[in-house]
Amino acid sequence: MKRYITPNDPTVKLAVQDILNSSWRWAYNDFNALRQWVSTHVNYASDEKVHSVTEYWQLPSETLELRSGDCEDFAILLCTLLRANGVPADQVYVAVGKDQKGQYHGYLVERYYTGIWRAIEPEEDVWTALMVGEFLGGYEEAYCFNDVDYIEGKPALPPGVYALMVDYSFWPITRGAPVTLEGYLNAADKVTASVGWLKDDKIIYDWVFTAYDPQGTAVLTWSGKEKQRTFSFTAPVSGTYKVGVVKKDYLARGVEIQIYPPAAWRVVPVTR
Numbered sequence: 321m322k323r324y325i326t327p328n329d330p331t332v333k334l335a336v337q338d339i340l341n342s343s344w345r346w347a348y349n350d351f352n353a354l355r356q357w358v359s360t361h362v363n364y365a366s367d368e369k370v371h372s373v374t375e376y377w378q379l380p381s382e383t384l385e386l387r388s389g390d391c392e393d394f395a396i397l398l399c400t401l402l403r404a405n406g407v408p409a410d411q412v413y414v415a416v417g418k419d420q421k422g423q424y425h426g427y428l429v430e431r432y433y434t435g436i437w438r439a440i441e442p443e444e445d446v447w448t449a450l451m452v453g454e455f456l457g458g459y460e461e462a463y464c465f466n467d468v469d470y471i472e473g474k475p476a477l478p479p480g481v482y483a484l485m486v487d488y489s490f491w492p493i494t495r496g497a498p499v500t501l502e503g504y505l506n507a508a509d510k511v512t513a514s515v516g517w518l519k520d521d522k523i524i525y526d527w528v529f530t531a532y533d534p535q536g537t538a539v540l541t542w543s544g545k546e547k548q549r550t551f552s553f554t555a556p557v558s559g560t561y562k563v564g565v566v567k568k569d570y571l572a573r574g575v576e577i578q579i580y581p582p583a584a585w586r587v588v589p590v591t592r
Contacts, residue, residue, distance in 0.1 A: 324377055324396050325414070325467035327403035331381045336404045351433045352446045354401045359445040362397065363388045392416070392426030394442035399428055399466055407432045409468035413475065415439065417459030425459055429474065435518030436483050436574040437475060480582025483518070486575050487590065491525065491568040499575060500564030503585035505555040511579065513563055516548040518574035523547060525568035534559025562588065 326332055336354070339345065345353040365388035367376040378386070378393045380400040389397070395414045402412050411432035417425050417439075428440040441454045461474035477483060482501060489497040505511065515529060523545045531540040531553055539561075540553045555561060567573060579585055 321414075321465045321470060322467050324379060325400050325403060325465070326380050327400055327467060329379075329381055329400075329404075331384055332400055332404045335384055336401055339401070340405070348446065349433065350405055351402065351430075354405065355398060355440065355442065356446045358394060358398045358401070358442050361387060362394060364390060364394075364443060366390055390426075391443065395426040395428050398440075398442040402430065402432075403467060409466050410475075413464035413466050413469070413471065415461045415464045415474065417456075418462045419458040419460075424462070425456075427456060427459070429461065429464060431475075431483070434485070434574050435576060436485050437477075438485075480579050480585070482577045482579070482585070482587065484575055484577070484587065486565070486567045486573050488572050489568055489570050491570075496528070496566040496568040497572075498564055498566045498590060499577075500562055500588040500590075501577065501579065501585045502560055502562045502588050503579075503583070505558065505561050507555055507558045509555045509581065510552065511555065511561070511563070511581070512550065512552045513580075514548070514550045514578040515565055516576045516578075518576060521571075521573070523569060527568060528566040530564060530566075532562040533557065534561065564588075 339354055339357045340350060348356060362383060367373055367390055370386065370388060377396065378389050380397045383389045383393045383397045399412055399414045403409065412430040415427050415429045417427065428442055429437060430440060431437045439454060439456045441456050444455055464471045464474060484499050486499050487497045517523065526543040526545055528541065528543045529551055530538050533539050533556060539556065540551060542551065563579065565575060
């Protein structure tokens with residue numbers, strides 16, 4: 321499978337150069353420009369129609385020449401273009417997912433441009449994805465690959481590291497957009513949590529970090545505009561603790577939380 325990702329192919333390198341030097345790409349960052357080109361210049365066509373077989377994976381150079389392909393051909397091409405443009409191998413993969421009906425689908429997973437692992441439908445153009453989201457509901461990654469790695473399942477962050485997207489904020493109508501983790505601590509356990517915001521954009525409004533004991537009492541709270549901050553506290557009693565941040569800036573933004581000890585923390589679903 322790794323042989324299908326060919327970032328050193330001269331045809332691929334020339335395609336990246338042509339796409340990123342196009343006059344229309346001023347409205348897009350590199351990722352969105354490459355994605356938009358793939359979605360609009362490659363037409364969907366089944367393997368039966370093009371190759372007269374039930375399954376055929378095209379090399380990126382074949383897809384560039386044919387300007388057609390099926391789901392994995394779109395994903396292989398976009399992954400290859402991104403790798404040729406310098407995206408590290410541990411930041412982008414072709415994913416093959418399986419839904420509850422046993423149907424397989426090829427798509428892309430990447431975290432280089434947002435810091436958050438996200439699934440991308442390469443057949444979908446940028447503006448549709450922004451307006452209505454990715455058309456990828458129900459697929460669970462069976463395996464992921466690029467020219468360097470093959471992974472069973474999906475890429476995982478190290479224990480105790482959580483990279484999360486904090487939703488749009490409607491502050492001051494609401495208190496802001498939260499993300500919360502909870503986990504069991506024993507009395508006298510010392511917790512260290514490092515919070516880092518993943519976009520380069522300036523933070524406009526103070527964000528808030530709070531840690532709550534099992535009774536819901538705040539044992540630590542802080543607010544400010546720093547892009548990265550480390551917090552620590554000692555658990556006064558045994559029980560389930562919650563730690564989290566609340567973002568007041570309006571647009572969605574990624575955050576990475578590193579927390580020690582790493583055991584048994586889980587993301588608490590947001591309720592609205």
